[in-house]
Amino acid sequence: MIKLLYLLLFIPVYAFSQHKISYKVYYDQNMEKNGLKIRVDYTAKSPSETSLFYYRNENWGEKDLFKSVVLSKEDNSGISFETQPENDEIKVRHPSSRKISFVYRIRQDFKDPDPRIFNRPRVNDRFFHVMGKNLFIVPKSFTEMPDNQEFEFNIEWIGFPKDFKLHNTFASQAGKQKIKTVLWEGFYNSLFVGGDYRIYDFKIHDKPVYFAVRDEWINGFSDDFLVSNLKKAVQSQRDFWKDYDQDYFTVIMSPTASQKDSLFKGYSTTGSAIKNAFMIQGTNNPFNNKNSYLYLLHHELMHEWIGNRIQNKHEELNYWFSEGFTDYYTYKNRLRIKDISYDEWLKSFNEEVIKSHWKNPQRNLVNYKIKDEFWKSRNAEKVPYRRGAIFAFWLDNQILIKSGYKKSLDNLMQELLKICTEKKLKFTDELFLELVQKYLDKDISYFFQKHILNGEDIDLVSEKWIDGFRFQITDGIPKLQADASSEGKYIL
Structure with a gap:
């Protein structure tokens, strides 16, 4: 009986220990030379x-x-390593034991500044900026478990000065962290920064939102401009989705290269949605563009729902939705909150979406090829963004017409979020088409197959549009014409 009781008590603890790992991250005054020192215990x-x-x-x-x-x-001491980069693997030889402990360091392997590098570890004496996937080594067994398996990651930050800010996608200024999350979409889909960052925070429906930024940005990119527009964008998007449940969210903004003169020609920036956050990286120079920043801000924030909460089941094959519909709502929501005027919206949608799509030599790329071509070609990468945005505009108009201007694509998207979160479903073409049929009272599978999967152009001139919208061909490219009276119907 005693043995049985012992086994019953031991099994849960024993089983949980396999899903738990600890790290100690040590401060070093000379991190640029020595790297970030990390001890792992498992x-x-x-x-x-x-x-x-x-x-x-x-x-x-x-x-x-x-x-x-x-x-x-x-x-x-007493431990040896064999690295196999081709297998993403480190073989650790150590004294026989269940308990494994060793030290590794993460250092920067390139010379600053380099505006072309976005996602390699950046580590110097002033700050560090490292993706979770490239900061924390995990047992190979973690990667072989189901995607929905939760782990406990314990992190202790040791010896960092008070003025050396510690911030990441799970907490701000925390010396000790206990993070319970999945591996791929959680712990490894994250960013850890520290150093000379300035950290701001505000609340929306009593939920904290943080903004971490470093360096002195120029050409009107003041901290007040950055933070105030972030607050406006987060508030408007949470209002749109009627979703205020997220307990922690942060935006982290870091320069790839800074120059007060025009040494770095042009403005290059990128944004990536990650766990509880998104990060912005880009060149900081006289070419900083406010409108590009605002576009990026609204686009990446929208990914918190389209892409994160509503997750693709087939990743690149569903990019027409996760990127295209995100892009569409980037423009529509900016119009809705008066971030841009109606004329600016019309000009942007015509130039940046429709015209750019029609001038893309790969615009008719069939959808299944996007999976392979997306990461190889800039033209292929932009196809699902613009094809999906044009399809979203078409569908929005059809729902508005069908409902007599009582419903729009907004209603469908809000219902899709509810279905995916409550039923724990991932986004598929079939799920989407079934929901569309509910709103249009007809099956659009043939239209979808022809224009989204096969990539044929939609005949925008011949399609039906809400009152005040029409298309005409100019130099072989469709162009949306809009009466002033159409604005109210469009953003109802």
């Missing part, structure tokens, strides 16, 4: 002399990331 399933750990060698366009990892004998 209790394995059974004693062994060899353990396999995982580190991603290629991530978001960056290759050979093992160059950022330092595994030294000086830090690890």
Whole structure:
């Protein structure tokens, strides 16, 4: 009886220990030279002399990331390592035990400034900026478990000065963190920063939103401009979705290269939606463009719902939705909150969506090829954005007409969010088409197959549009014409 009781008590603890790992991250005055020192502690399933750990060698366009990892004998007495970058694998040889502990360092492997590098670890004496996937090594067994398996990641930040800000997509200014989340869409879909960042916060429906920024941005990019527009965008999007449940959210903005003169020609910026956050990186120079920042802000924030809460089941094959509909609502929501005027909306949608799509030599790329071509070609990458945005505009108009201006695509999107979250479903073409049929009272599968999957152009001139909208062909490209009276119907 005593043995049975012991086993019953032991099994839950034993099982949970396999899903728990701890890290200690140490401050170093000379991080640029020595890197970020990290000690990992893990209790394995059974004693062994060899353990396999995982580190991603290629991530978001960056290759050979093992160059950022330092595994030294000086830090690890009695332990040896064998790295296999081609397998994203580190073999650790250690004294036989269930408990495994070793030290590694993450350093920057390129010379600053480099405006072309976005996602490699940045580590110097003033700050660090590292994706979770490239900061924390995990047991290889973690990567072999179901995607919905939760783990407990314990992090302790040791020796960092008070003026060295610590901020990430799970907490702000926390010396100790206990993070319970999944691996791929949680812990590894994250960003950790520290150093000379300025951190601002505000609340929406009593839920905190943080903004972390470093460097002195020029050409009107004051902290007040950045924060006030962030607050406006977050408020408007949460109001649109009627969704105020997120307990923590942050935007992190870092320069890839800063120059007060025009050494770096042009303005290059990128944004990426990640767990509880999105990050902005770009050149900081006299070419900083406010409108591009605002577009990026609204686009990436919208991904919190279209892409994160409503998740693609087939990733790139569903980019016509997750990128296209996000892009569509980037323009529509900016118009709705008067961030741009009606004339500005019309000009932007014509120039940046319709005209850019028609001038793209790969605009008729069939959807199944986007999966392979998306990461290889800039033209292929933009196809699902613009094709999806034009389809969203068409569908919005059809729902407005069908409902007598009582409903719009907004209603469908809000219902889609509810279905996906409450029923824990991922987005598929079939789910979407079934919902569209409810709003239009007809099956548009043929239209969808022809224009979204096969990539044929929609005959915009011949389609039906709300009162005040019409298309005409100018130099072989469709152009939306809009009467002033149409604005109220469009953004009802």
